[in-house]
Amino acid sequence: MQSLRVVQLYNNSLTGNIPSSLGNLTRLTILSLAANHLGGSIPEGIGNNPHLGFLQLAMNNLSGLLPLSLYNQSSLYGLCVMSNNLHGHLPTDMGRSLPRMQSFLFGVNQFTGVVPPSLSNMSVLQLFDVSSNEFGGVVPSALGALQELRWFSLTRNKFEAHNEQEWKFLTSLTNCSMLRHMSIEQNRFSGQLPTSLSNLSTNIQHLNIFNNSISGIIPSDIGNLIGLEVLVLAGNLLTGAIPESIGKLTQLKELYLSSNNLSGFIPSSIGNLTSLSRLGAGINSLEGPIPSSIGKLTKLSLLDISTNHLSGSIPNKIMLSSISIYLDLSYNLLEGPLPSEVGNLVNLGQLLLSGNQLSGKIPATIGGCVVLETLLLDRNSFQGNIPRSLKNIKGLTILNLTNNKLNGSIPGDLSSITSLQELHLAHNDLSGSIPELLGCSTSLLHLDISFNSLQGEIPKEGIFWNLTGLSIVGNNELCGGMPQLQLRKCQSSKKGLPKSPRIIVPTTGGILVLLAALPLVGFLYTKLKSGLRKELPSPQTTMSDLPMVSYNDILKATDGFSEANLLGKGRYGTVYKGTLENFVAAIKVFNLQQSGSYKSFQDECEALRRVRHRCLVKIITCCSSINHQGQDFRALVFELMPNGSLDHWIHPDIESQNSNRTLSLSQRLDIAVDLVDALNYLHNGCQPSIIHCDLKPSNILLTEDMRARVGDFGIARILNEVTSEASASSLSSIGIRGSIGYVAPGN
Known part of the structure; x- marks a missing residue:
């Protein structure tokens, strides 16, 4: 057994502690116990093996400190302890004592302290991931020495940078020509975003700085990063315009710019990103029209440009059948009609157009959005009748038409939408009686028909007996209903026959x-x-x-x-x-x-x-x-x-x-x-x-x-x-x- 060189017990539902006897396997070069249910601490003896090259203990329930002997194991080229409950600090001389290290994967644990500057001595390091820990302080500035670095992730920690000196690590990383993935999201980075960001390797595919407090503008030469597939700049304090050069990122599949202070127009060059599947630029101060060039993005599945100052009409070209997750144009200054091409959105799950100045009739073609689950058209100026074609959207769960200028009656066909849970029709000019069939809906949880011109008797079934889910105020001609509504009694032309008590006992042989x-x-x-x-x-x-x-x-x-x-x-x-x-x-x-x-x-x-x-x-x-x-x-x-x-x-x-x-x-x-x-x-x-x-x-x-x-x-x-x-x-x-x-x- 002492001559054993490889032990691989990956994903075998092993329980208990790691046997200390593994430290006696002096010829062992690879030990993989990942994806089990092992607990306790890592035995000290494992780090004393002079031949151990790769140690894989990820996805267990290990706790305690990592043995100091592992940090001094010069033969190690791979150390992966991700997804455990380990804690402690990284030794200051770690980079010098692990000169062969290629994969240093410590993510999803409870490590604290700083990343030591000696990290730059790991000259052959390819993968460095300390995400989801409690590391803090300033990132070492000499990372450019890591010429083999491909993956660099500091996600969800407490790292800081407030000035040009503390941001030097990013400038240094521009020397890492092999870099493919860099993520510094959800830390405490602030100050101006270095313009050197656009000088990172043209091979970089994934760049993520989400949810920090970074200010400044998006570098105008961001288009230099021609290999980018995912760019996440959302959740910061960025200002200025979206650079026109962003149209050069033709390999881009996902672009997230939401929750910043960006202004100016959405560049028409965005239409060059023909591989784009997700575009999020909501919650900014963007203005001007929606570029019709978005219609060229035939692979787009998600479009969110909500909560801006966009104006003009909705281009019919952006009604792409590829959009399946959601289309959110809400809370802008958009006006004019909803294009009849909305019926092209046959795969769409959510259509959100609230809080604009849209007018005209709701097109009947909207019934073509057959898999729609959420439809929000509230706070606009839509007129005319509620289209009966809505009954074709069988999976619709939320329909909100509040605060428009709709008239006519409430279509009884809405009751045939068997998944409908919320129906909001308040603050319109709807008239006529409330359809009895709405009371037959077994899915309806919330119904708001307040402040209309409805009249007649309120149904007595289903949602109309749910005081917490029903709102009917502001309809002065309604009557009847459950006593708690305190409405006047309805006048009836029929005289009721006297009731006689009925006791009916079934005959059951058993x-x-x-x-x-x-x-x-x-x-x-x-x-x-x-x-x-x-x-x-x-x-x-x-x-x-x-x-x-x-x-x-x-x-x-x-x-x-x-x-x-x-x-x-x-x-x-x-x-x-x-x-x-x-x-x-x-x-x-x-x-x-x-x-x-x-x-x-x-x-x-x-x-x-x-x-x-x-x-x-x-x-x-x-x-x-x-x-x-x-x-x-x-x-x-x-x-x-x-x-x-x-x-x-x-x-x-x-x-x-x-x-x-x-x-x-x-x-x-x-x-x-x-x-x-x-x-x-x-x-x-x-x-x-x-x-x-x-x-x-x-x-x-x-x-x-x-x-x-x-x-x-x-x-x-x-x-x-x-x-x-x-x-x-x-x-x-x-x-x-x-x-x-x-x-x-x-x-």
Whole structure:
């Protein structure tokens, strides 16, 4: 073993400490234990090996100080300890004691102190990375001696430079002709940006000085760095204009200039950067028109020139189909119409045009942005109707048209956008009634229709029962709605028929077997009505009160809808066991290919929105999303009932784990009491009353302590507050509700 020369155990999930016995392998030249789960400190003996050339310990949980013997190991040419919890200072003579060092990678640790000037003695150093530590002070000024240097990163530390003397390290780096990557982002550099920046190697590909306090202008000869692919100057105090020479950087793929004090025009030469995929120049003081030459950037996926003083109209040429991440022109002085070519943005995720002076009609072609998730057109002067073509944007989650001059009615088609969570239409001149269909949206969390000219009765479903998510002020002709809105009652031309109490008890064969005697149920029910176990009606909840989860969350929770997690199947959906954020739940996934399943989802949401009772299965959240095939996806997440359904206890399968288990008399009585309690609440305790319509043993679930919970409201019927023959006849078209053998009276 002592003659062993190479030990490579990369990415093997090793745990524990590094064995000190490795120090006995005196012929070892390469030791790689990276990407494991090793902890503790690095054994001192490892640094005593006179032949060790490469030590790779990155991506572990190592802590403590790096052994001093390693800093004196003259044979080392590679030392990588990135992504650990190591700390300590670098020795002042480190550069002289490690003359063969090529790769010095100490990033993502807790090292402190300064980088010693002796670093310049590592004449063959190629990679130097101390990012994400606590290093500080001034960077050594003689780095130009590192003629082989390719990668130099000081990212996320506390290095400083305030004057020309302290910036000498940058000027010195211009002698490193092999330099490809330099990053000094997120430090404490300030003072004037040296003009020598433009004299760095023409081979440099990545230059990043993001988020410092650097002032001055961008060097006019920045175009000399013809090899640049990524240039990040954002988050500083730079002033002056964007140099025209920037158009010479034809290899540039990403350019970030945001959050500075840049002024002047955007140079038309920017159109020469035909490889550019991302351009960010927001939050500056740029002025003048948007150059139409941006239309030449056919690989552009992100364009952000927001929060400037840009004026003129939006060039139709910049509506590039390649833009997919976002297009942000918000908070400028842009005017005129939104080009109809906006429909070309078929791959766009976010379109942000807020805070301009745009006018005219919102073009109907905007419906061509079929994958748009966020559309912000607020604080402009758009006129005319809200285009109905918005319904084509199925994945839209936020639509903001606030503070415009829109008129006409609110299109009911907006309710067909099944992912819409926020709809802001305030401060316009919209009229007519509020579409009832908006109340049917199960995804809508915020609706602001304040300060318009809307009239008529407010719907009573969905978002219109969510006081925190609804704003309707400034519409003096609205009436009705939930009492907390304190609006006047609506005048009705119809006379309501007197209400008569209705108690509807479903006939369930399994329950009759369980109860054994109907008088017991009558006795229990009488006691409940007399107040022995009276439940006060619980406040209504809304689906928007519940936290939303995504399709990916549910896919992960159920292990890709694995058969191993299957709990049961029904006509409209399948129930899986899944783990969401460290709790186990029952997830009902609706089969939207089955006729009636979408309505079943809506009915169940509507019923669950109105009820809250200890004897009903508790809903945790819901999901209204799109799956990976672009199809609608609906699911409900319930509290998991550990003892399954009552059906499995009174009709067990021979192979079932419950085949030898029976219900005791006390358990049967408890279940009976819970069921009567639930029915009493549904029929008499909530307003309006709800008829379950499918009460049967398989829809009665049992808790850990064998108490009953009623579930599955997929075909439940919600009674109107004023029942009439007309409403009853309208329901008859639905057909008989229930399952064979379990049809409630009145159906």
